[in-house]
Amino acid sequence: MALIVFFTFQSTAYAQPPKAEIDAAIKRGVAFLKQKKDYGRTGINAFVAYTLLKSGESPESPYIQNCIKNILADHQQKNKQGELVYQPGSDYNYCAGVQLMVLEAISPELYYEEIRTTTEFLISTQLPGGGWFYPQDTPNNGDTSISQYAILGLWAAERAGVVVPTTVWDKAARWHxxxxxxxxxxxxxxxxxxxxxxKHTMAVAGTGSMYIISMQLYPDGKLRTGPVVKQKKPPKMRFGFLEKVELSEKEKGEEEKNPFTKPTISYAALQGGKSKGANWVINNYNVRNPTGWPNYYLYGIERIAALADTQKLGPHDWYADGARQLLTTQLADGSWKGVGNVHASTCLAIIFLSKATVKTLGRKYKPEPVGAGLLAGGRGLPKNLAEVQMRNGKIENKKLSGDLSELLAQLENPATADLDTTQETLVETITLGDREQLIKQKDRVLKLIDARSPDVRRTAFWALARTNDFRMAPHLIRALKDPDLGVRIEARNGLCTLSRKIRGLGMPADPLADAPENLPEAERLKLVEAWSDEATKRWQKWYNSIKPFEEKFDLYEVLNQFPQSKNK
Known part of the structure; x- marks a missing residue:
């Protein structure tokens, strides 16, 4: 959207500091944050972890992992039913919002359940008017700052694949x-x-929130009818799930509600609010002495510029101005005093200098050098060069046709197949195609569950679960004892899909998630076997309660369920 600007304030006209100076300032700031070995059970853990991530530190670093451990210990607990729920702390919605930002930045797949439960908490705490506040001070009309962090968190949740109903964004739009x-x-x-x-700080907070809300209600200026972010194929995890189980159990006789309803706030109204907010921010631009927290203001400026996809706000080179101001105000110990909490002020400064929102959105203001990328010099090329094609100057794998018979033929001869491409195309074909075609090929799929390749077996069990045929359940239950742990997990996920029981009858999606890293391999195998035994019993009990009548009196099955009868 073009910004309508009426210039009443002259730019500070700072020259952008050299990159080396900026990097050094970030490094000193990070060192200051790490002087504190442990932030304990406080909301600052999420802020520090997010800051370190955006400054380039690896998610696997011991310091970030310790922050995450503190976050989860403080805010993620199980209720009496054994279900994961979010427990708010003193920072309430602030911490919940930043927690979503950091967990999404690290791994949406690994922390999906934590992201989902925290999202549910934020949705539940939205006020009837559409804003957010502290619980002890309700009823009230909301808080622009708290609402900003709730919206930042919900935006991160949507990027992680958790759907936030349109009504939540619509109410937030009306409130703003x-x-x-x-x-x-x-x-x-x-x-x-x-x-x-x-206030300068609240102006950037409210305006930035409206940009996010507009993206969620009207992506690319069009009415939203589905998820804003197209779901990407998850990276290969420890067990290589073909697809994450994302079902929701229905109440008896109750249909699932459509989360994508038509908003009451029009696109034109949001555009008008964004334009008014952006004009005020530009006309009252002040990096030296804004009303409110200076570094909070700079982070808001960075976010608006990134969301608007602009290198300048009106005549102002926002990054050059802000970077020079921060280099001037950084203290000898690497911190920024700002107003209030010195650690929070330091985080905000580093987030600005690191262009955190620019990175989140994948903005690139400079062209990539010619020849850059993994394909340079032949790196990253497919194994079979006959199976590549050129598109827009880039090398890509040839797309498989999507014919289910062809895909199954590929799996039947895995030695010559590109399993990754075949799996991806098969998942897309079955998910978007005619389910009847899969049912017709069911016998071929059944033969694949005994394939030598664990990848082929995993794919077969994934497909069987999508037939909606409950008679496939015994095959999936038997696969809970497959020699390959990844196949067991895929079978477990398949049973969740087939039964519509998302939590898997209480069985975990990762049986080793809570196991100590230094646990001997023999002990890890015992844990897996115990999990498999328990899962098999519980899924078999479920199947016995719903299986077809003709299978009810299978003598072999009865004897296997009650082995003690053999000895009588």
Whole structure:
């Protein structure tokens, strides 16, 4: 969207500091944050972990992992039913929002359940008017800052594949438009006597939130009818799941509700609010002495510029100005004092310098060098060069036809097949195609469950679960004892899909998730076997309760369920 600008304030016209100076400032700031060996049970853990990630530190670093351990220990607990739930701390929605940001940045697959439960918490705490606040101070009209972090968290949840209903975004849009001041700015606590004046920090917070809300309600300017972010094929994990089980159990006789309803706030109304907010931010641009937290303001500036996809806000080179201001105000110990919590101020400064939102959105303001990438010099080429094609100057695998018979033929002869491509195409074909075609090929799929290749067996069990034929359940149950642990997990996920029981009757998706890393291999095998034995019993009990009548009195099965009868 083009910004309508009325210039009343001259740019500070800082020259951008050399990259080496910026990198050094970030490094000193990170060192300051790490001086504190452990942030304990506090909300700052999520903020620090997110900052380190955006500054380039590996998600596997011991420091980030310790922060994550503290976050999960403090906020992710099981209820009496053994279900994971989010437990808020003193930072309430602030911490929940940043926790979603950091878990999505590390691994949406690994932390999917934690992301889902935290998302449910944020949705449940949205006020009827559409904003967010602290629970002890309700009823109220919301808080622009808290609402900003709730929205940042929900945006991260959507990127992780957790759907946030349109009604949540619609209510948030209505709240922001109704609390926006006539000049386009925002206040801290709209409608109150003490905190109703325009602030630089709140203006960037409210305007940035409206940009995100607009993206979620009207992606690419069009009415939303499904997930905003197209689900990518998950990276290969320890067990290489073909597809994450993402079902929701229905109440008896209740149909699933459509989360993508038509919003009450129009696209034009949101565009108008964004334009008013952006104009105020540009006309009142002030990196030296903004009202509110200086570094909080800079992070808001970075976010608006990234969301608007612009290198300048009006005449202002926002990054050059902000970077020079931060290099000038950084203290000798690497911190930034700002206002209030020095660690939070330091995080905000590093997030700005690291262009955190620019990275999240994948913005690239400079062209990639010619010849860059993994394919340079032949690296990353497919094994079979006859199976590649050129498209737009790039080398790609030839797309398989999507014919189910052809795909099964590929799996039947895995020595010559590109299993990754075959699996990806098969999943897409079955998910989007005619399920009747799969049912017709069921006998061929059944033969594949005894294939030598674990990858082929996994694919076969995935497909069997999508036939919606409950008679396939015994095959999946037997696969819970497959020699390959990845096949066992795929069978478990398949049973979840077939039965519509997302939590797998209480059985974990990863039986070794809580096992100590240094546990001997023999002990790890015992854990897996214990899990498989218990899972087999519980799934068999479920199948016995729903299996077809003609199978009810299978004498062989009865004897196997009650082995003690053989000795009587």
């Amino acid at each position: 438009l109704s609390t926006q001041l006539t000049n386009g700015a925002f206040s801290y606590h709209p409608g109150t006597r003490s905190e109703s004046a325009a």
